Amino acid sequence: MGARCYHRFVPAPRSPYYTEDHEALRSTVRRFVEREVVPHIDQWERDGALPRALYLAAGEIGLLGLGFPEEYGGTPGDQFAQFVATEELCRAGSGGLVASLMSHGIGMPPVARLGSPQLKAQVLPPVLRGEKIAALAITEPSGGSDVANLRTRARLDGDHWVVDGSKTLITSGMQADYITTAVRTGGEGMEGVSLLVIPGDAPGLSRTPLQKMGWWCSDTATLYFEDCRVPVGNLVGMVNQGFAAIMSNFNGERLGIAAVAIGMAQVCYDEAVAYARQRETFGRPLITRQVIRHKLVDMAQDIGATRAYLEAIAWRVDRGQWPIAEVCMLKNQATQCLEHCAKEAVQILGGAGYVLGAKVERIYRETKVLSIGGGAEEIMKDLASRQLGL
Amino acid sequence: MKILVTVKRIPDPDESLKFAGNAIDTSSSKWVANAFDEYAVETALRMAEHIGNKDRLAEVIVCSVCPKDKRQHVTQFLAMGADRGVIVDADETAMDSQTVAKLVAEVFRREGCDLLVSGKLSQDSEGNEVAQRAAGLLDLPQASFAATLRWDRGANALTVGREVDDGVETKTIPLPAVVSVDLRIVLPHSVKNGATADDHKYSDGARLASLRGITMAKRKKVDVHTPAALGVTPSSHVAVAGVTAPEKRAAGQIVDSAQTLVNKLITEAKVL
Ligand SMILES: Cc1cc2nc3c(=O)[nH]c(=O)nc-3n(C[C@H](O)[C@H](O)[C@H](O)COP(=O)(O)OP(=O)(O)OC[C@H]3O[C@@H](n4cnc5c(N)ncnc54)[C@H](O)[C@@H]3O)c2cc1C
Numbered sequence A: 001m002g003a004r005c006y007h008r009f010v011p012a013p014r015s016p017y018y019t020e021d022h023e024a025l026r027s028t029v030r031r032f033v034e035r036e037v038v039p040h041i042d043q044w045e046r047d048g049a050l051p052r053a054l055y056l057a058a059g060e061i062g063l064l065g066l067g068f069p070e071e072y073g074g075t076p077g078d079q080f081a082q083f084v085a086t087e088e089l090c091r092a093g094s095g096g097l098v099a100s101l102m103s104h105g106i107g108m109p110p111v112a113r114l115g116s117p118q119l120k121a122q123v124l125p126p127v128l129r130g131e132k133i134a135a136l137a138i139t140e141p142s143g144g145s146d147v148a149n150l151r152t153r154a155r156l157d158g159d160h161w162v163v164d165g166s167k168t169l170i171t172s173g174m175q176a177d178y179i180t181t182a183v184r185t186g187g188e189g190m191e192g193v194s195l196l197v198i199p200g201d202a203p204g205l206s207r208t209p210l211q212k213m214g215w216w217c218s219d220t221a222t223l224y225f226e227d228c229r230v231p232v233g234n235l236v237g238m239v240n241q242g243f244a245a246i247m248s249n250f251n252g253e254r255l256g257i258a259a260v261a262i263g264m265a266q267v268c269y270d271e272a273v274a275y276a277r278q279r280e281t282f283g284r285p286l287i288t289r290q291v292i293r294h295k296l297v298d299m300a301q302d303i304g305a306t307r308a309y310l311e312a313i314a315w316r317v318d319r320g321q322w323p324i325a326e327v328c329m330l331k332n333q334a335t336q337c338l339e340h341c342a343k344e345a346v347q348i349l350g351g352a353g354y355v356l357g358a359k360v361e362r363i364y365r366e367t368k369v370l371s372i373g374g375g376a377e378e379i380m381k382d383l384a385s386r387q388l389g390l
Numbered sequence B: 001m002k003i004l005v006t007v008k009r010i011p012d013p014d015e016s017l018k019f020a021g022n023a024i025d026t027s028s029s030k031w032v033a034n035a036f037d038e039y040a041v042e043t044a045l046r047m048a049e050h051i052g053n054k055d056r057l058a059e060v061i062v063c064s065v066c067p068k069d070k071r072q073h074v075t076q077f078l079a080m081g082a083d084r085g086v087i088v089d090a091d092e093t094a095m096d097s098q099t100v101a102k103l104v105a106e107v108f109r110r111e112g113c114d115l116l117v118s119g120k121l122s123q124d125s126e127g128n129e130v131a132q133r134a135a136g137l138l139d140l141p142q143a144s145f146a147a148t149l150r151w152d153r154g155a156n157a158l159t160v161g162r163e164v165d166d167g168v169e170t171k172t173i174p175l176p177a178v179v180s181v182d183l184r185i186v187l188p189h190s191v192k193n194g195a196t197a198d199d200h201k202y203s204d205g206a207r208l209a210s211l212r213g214i215t216m217a218k219r220k221k222v223d224v225h226t227p228a229a230l231g232v233t234p235s236s237h238v239a240v241a242g243v244t245a246p247e248k249r250a251a252g253q254i255v256d257s258a259q260t261l262v263n264k265l266i267t268e269a270k271v272l
Helices: A020-037 A041-047 A052-060 A079-090 A095-101 A109-114 A117-128 A242-278 A290-317 A324-354 A359-365 A367-372 A377-387 B035-048 B072-080 B097-111 B130-138 B211-217 B258-267
Strands: A134-137 A153-157 A160-171 A178-184 A193-199 A205-209 A220-231 B002-006 B009-011 B031-033 B059-066 B084-089 B115-119 B142-152 B157-164 B167-174 B177-181 B222-225
Touching (some): A020 A079, A020 B072, A020 B211, A079 A242, A134 A160, A160 A178, A178 A242, A193 A220, A242 A367, A290 A324, A324 A359, A324 A367, A359 A367, B031 B035, B035 B115, B035 B177, B059 B097, B072 B084, B072 B211, B130 B142, B142 B167
Parallel strands (some): A134 A178, B059 B084
Antiparallel strands (some): A153 A160, A160 A220, A205 A220
């Protein structure tokens, strides 16, 4: 806090998509990031986890409730509100922050959509207040792309499901209090899959942390279930009907990943421009070199096109459509845009871009998780081609 | 208890200045809320709320003199938690502080308020006048540059700590009154209202508008008055003689020892 405050209320831009409320939201999240995140993010990256106090702070301003029903403590918001919030979170330059702070954004939508009233009332309010952390567990050591063939089993025993198997690469997996988990409750293939909310303190659940290339402040884990007992009421939706829920949940996750990719690409651009203005080589600022300016223009062009694509799709989603092929292609477009921008930003910063502490260094390490997680690039293309009837 | 808080929109102080003739060109400026008014609203909200309890001890009304369609700063403060707004629809950039103070005083009278809270200054003109002038017009006791504030509800009085050059001056003033606030009023323990626990730790700085607050803000009542309806004729007794940019500072130098520094101060800067 200084006498001259840098947080600001940004007036609504001229755009068909954004209202004053979006800009008010932007202002709140920007200030939240400046106050609560930026001073600590490097430490959290070293710690390998976010503190629980951060979830509480995010809950207090309503950030965790965005897009969830009011009756459970949420605040309705459209896709543009989600995009604005994500973009602002990205300004801290840490994808791990967005992934773990918002992991309920992939873990809780199935509960909000399909959970029983009791389950919703039990799980959603504390998660949206930031008192509990939520995660989504689909991927298994035997594979993540082929969801229909997952192996973790749950069998009914009285008033409990008994779960055996394991999950890996689970975001917020070390800290999560509620883990929305894909389990096999029936026969082979997609018709035998259900979703179960496994409490973090369920007997028979153990976890080990994973060290990763990027997303350091996000606690990623492998989870082991051995005779893990979960109350029957924690089933999400109908038994053996989980596959469709997982697939529709992926749409939201993919749009979210595209938003992160665009937000991070923008940070790369901003950092590269700032550096190129200030860095002098051979007696002149870098930005005066045509080669550098052209790189920056290519980045801006890529970001602009990708953002426009996302906005066009977000507009359709807000009107009740889920254009699946477009969402897949957008995810690839956005993650490729980020790979391009991160690569060029590091190049423009030179050695300074390779040193720990530079935002672009971190973002560069975080590009791959976005083109692999939530459906890998190849899987996106396969799905898009099927949807396009090719 | 009714608290009236003055709030002003200003051109973003973080933008670089543009000049047009003998004035600052604000035609393409981004307008933002004056930061000190944020501290004023935060002060009023801390006074009004009883943490851990639903009852409110005061109604917080934000008042702005501004064109009625340029009210985003008012909406921002409603989103932060103020109960309602009053706008005096006028071009405040063409008024002097005395006119603004007259309008504010009149709103205060008509609303039957008990307390006026203002930021100590607005970051654009840094006038530091409105609160004091309004106190004069209303003939009310005032405490300016409040860094701490305790509301004694039994005695219907405020005890205000003011940071002055040689220490902290503590003033007790009866309500109704006028207070202008300094930056330190938003430190975690600066405001006490006798209801919220004295050791309650607020977060450092003015609170953020919550998402719910943003959604609710548009539904809150905002009354719009004209200066004429308030019986005030806008005028300005201040004439701008000239506006110039500060001189550019020369680049600094990094010296390798105290001795070199002293030499340079003697031979180049000629200040020793
Ligand atoms: C940091 C991080 C966080 C994650 N968080 C979560 C989480 O919270 N929850 C969760 O459930 N999962 C999570 N994941 C897992 C992620 O969703 C999977 O990594 C992803 O779905 C790919 O699965 P896989 O790693 O098992 O690769 P595989 O499925 O084994 O695929 C390996 C490679 O082969 C390619 N491939 C696979 N099948 C085909 C095919 N038919 N044709 C052509 N190419 C193919 C893929 O594109 C991929 O590049 C996370 C991953 C990472 C890295």
